[in-house]
Amino acid sequence: MNSIDFVVSQRTIKIPWAITPETLAELDYRLHVLKPKVVLECGSGLSTYVLARYAKSTPGIIVISLEHDEKYWAKTLRLIKELKKYVNLMYAPLKENPPLYDVDLSIFPKIEFVLLDGPPTGLGGRSRIFDWLQPFLSSKYEVWIDDGDRKEESAAVQKWKTTYNLNVRQTNLKKGLTILRNYNKQDSIINTSNVVTTMLSGGRSELLDETLSKLSTKVLKTTIGLANGGDQETIEVYRRYGIDPIITPYILRTGTATSFLADLAYLSGKEYWLQLQDDWKFITEDEQWLRRAKNALKSCSQVRLRHVSDTVRSTHAVSRKKFNLKNSKFGKTGAMHWTFNPTLQKCSMIPEIFPCRSETDVQRRAYSTDNRIVTQLYPGCFKHTGDNDSLIDKTIGRRKKNVIDDRLIAKL
Secondary structure, rough: OOHHHHHHHOOOOOOOOOOHHHHHHHHHHHHHHHHOEEEEEEEHHHHHHHHHHHHHHHOOOOOEEEEOOOHHHHHHHHHHHHHHHEEEEEEOEEEEOOEEOOOOOOOOOOOEEEEEEEOOHHHHOOOOHHHHHHEEEEEEEEEEEEOOOHHHHHHHHHHHHHHHHOOEOOOOOOHOEEEEOOOOOOOOOOOOOOOEEEEEOOHHHHHHHHHHHHOHHHHHEEEEEEEEEOOOOHHHHHOOOOOOEEEEOOOOHHHHHHHHHHHHHOOOOEEEEEEEEEEEOOOOOOOHHHHHHHHHHHOOEEOEEEEEOOOOOOOOOOOOEEEOOOEOOOOOEEEOOOOOOEEEHHHHHHHHHHHOOHHHHHHHHHHHOOOOOOEOOOOOOEEEEEOOHHHHHHOOOOHHHHHHHHHHHOOO
């Protein structure tokens, strides 16, 4: 099993203290971009498998994993099985209080990347761990701290930031994953000059606010917003982010509203259409996501931007066949069905797919053409936040909804 498949297989895990699947995916991708030669993790587990796969894929990599609990040390050893030769999995009991690992790291080269997920708070926490690590760190390093939103970890980060003049980044990932660097990282350059973005929202102003707050300024400046149903709260949120929304007098079905936005995207004259909805939170640390998605479109018809840590169906919505996907440098590629989830596609393809009455309609249309190859970007960008909150199903009857949509489709 490769790292991508392993991360996907962990999506339903409900262990509160385990590292989350979304963080596993982000970690895996970051390692392959940064390519650190010496990696240390404090606290073994699911992440150890990802680190082992990284070491196997890159000759000469040294991975050190410290585990204070003998039971979990044995459990991790079973987890990595055939990969154990790629990891120095060390049983390292804790000593002193607040605790430190009873291990000599001086026998290894200087460490370039650290995943800090121990010692546990209940055993004294991590307040001393960074000071202890200092002599063993490279001249340039990056540290990922799980559970960065907890009081103890947050206080420790602020102390370390001041003491060691660190660059601190609070990510959008669950459990407040925090990244520390001893250098100033150059901001990523996102080229949106040839991109038009559309945002579909209505009646869910809190979700819209969260979604817009995580988008870059460059993406916001390219955004055409639709206030579906024209509720004042949605309009106000859009305007707070500098977007003057298009307002509909009543609520349109998703297919109709998306068709309308697709028409506007096509008429924009831009090359790429970034399709978004209000219940998708941007979480990735992949700074090159847009460039990579554009490159992926050279060999596919649509790029899914849903984060791989989200649970999704494994069969095609039209053919009902199980996805037969292949790994590529962008992620998974194959005959996946078309989707209304966050995607990037070329504006030139819009007339082949739209207008439509529903997502099912567009999936069937795409399936009947030769443009069925869809790529799932790895690790993906957007996490779904709006489960069980479909406004249209709660506000208007299906019969009335169909009448409204039929009239509008005829005008498109």
